[in-house]
Amino acid sequence: VSPLARKLAFTAHVSFSVGWFGAVAAFLGLSIVGLTSQHEETVRGVYLVMEPAAWFVLIPLAIGSLVSGLVQGLVTPWGLARHYWVLAKLLINVFATTLLLVYMRTFSAMANVAADDQAELGTVRNISPVFHAALALVLLLAATVLAVYKPRGLTPYGQRRSQTRLARPVRR
Amino acid sequence: MASEPREDQSPAEEAGATTGVPRWVKIFAIIAVVVIVIVIVVAIVGDGHGPSRHSSPLKGGGVGQHGT
Numbered sequence: 003v004s005p006l007a008r009k010l011a012f013t014a015h016v017s018f019s020v021g022w023f024g025a026v027a028a029f030l031g032l033s034i035v036g037l038t039s040q041h042e043e044t045v046r047g048v049y050l051v052m053e054p055a056a057w058f059v060l061i062p063l064a065i066g067s068l069v070s071g072l073v074q075g076l077v078t079p080w081g082l083a084r085h086y087w088v089l090a091k092l093l094i095n096v097f098a099t100t101l102l103l104v105y106m107r108t109f110s111a112m113a114n115v116a117a118d119d120q121a122e123l124g125t126v127r128n129i130s131p132v133f134h135a136a137l138a139l140v141l142l143l144a145a146t147v148l149a150v151y152k153p154r155g156l157t158p159y160g161q162r163r164s165q166t167r168l169a170r171p172v173r174r
Numbered sequence: 175m176a177s178e179p180r181e182d183q184s185p186a187e188e189a190g191a192t193t194g195v196p197r198w199v200k201i202f203a204i205i206a207v208v209v210i211v212i213v214i215v216v217a218i219v220g221d222g223h224g225p226s227r228h229s230s231p232l233k234g235g236g237v238g239q240h241g242t
Binding site for chain 1: 193195196198199202206209210213
């Protein structure tokens with residue numbers, strides 16, 4: 003893989019990942035508005051907009067982050083399972099994306115309640131998105147910290163690969 | 175993944191510095207298990223992961239419930 007393609011893949015991964023973090027932060031803000039606003043239209047609007055916003059923003063960014071991360075692992079010397087920090091990031095990404103996909107049902111149900119004129123405002127308000135957005139932010143922050151600090155540690159697979167490289171005669 | 179291992183980095187140096195499971199990995203694993211258990215328990219207790227579960231609406235007790 004050419005250096006240009008590597009840089010492009012890396013740029014895509016950083017953009018998707020940081021974008022995902024920012025989008026979740028925006029959802030946390032929306033969730034707080036939904037809980038605290040005194041205006042009925044605003045409260046209903048918050049829960050109505052969450053579902054399409056999640057489909058059009060959160061999910062593409064999550065999938066983009068996951069796929070571009072897999073590409074990064076495959077085209078760089080870091081690999082996918084050689085270093086603990088890369089593996090940990092991958093697990094965080096898969097876990098957070100899975101939770102998001104499962105949570106789409108909740109977004110849909112909250113939108114249905116918000117769209118119901120007969121539903122009282124207390125029924126429309128929901129604290130669940132606050133918890134989920136906060137959990138997602140913690141997970142994504144942990145992934146960012148791992149990516150920046152890259153703590154040392156080779157997995158057993160990484161150690162075996164390293165030993166194999168050591169044993170291989172050097173070609174001149 | 176801001177930077178990559180140096181091409182001239184010795185594999186022995188790389189492996190020697192990282193033999194065994196680092197402490198941060200153990201701590202990370204414990205936290206991960208706790209989080210996963212909490213998610214599973216919440217999903218089971220709440221009968222799945224949906225709107226009528228742990229995401230129960232704030233009936234009668236919402237902040238600023240009486241909006242205008």
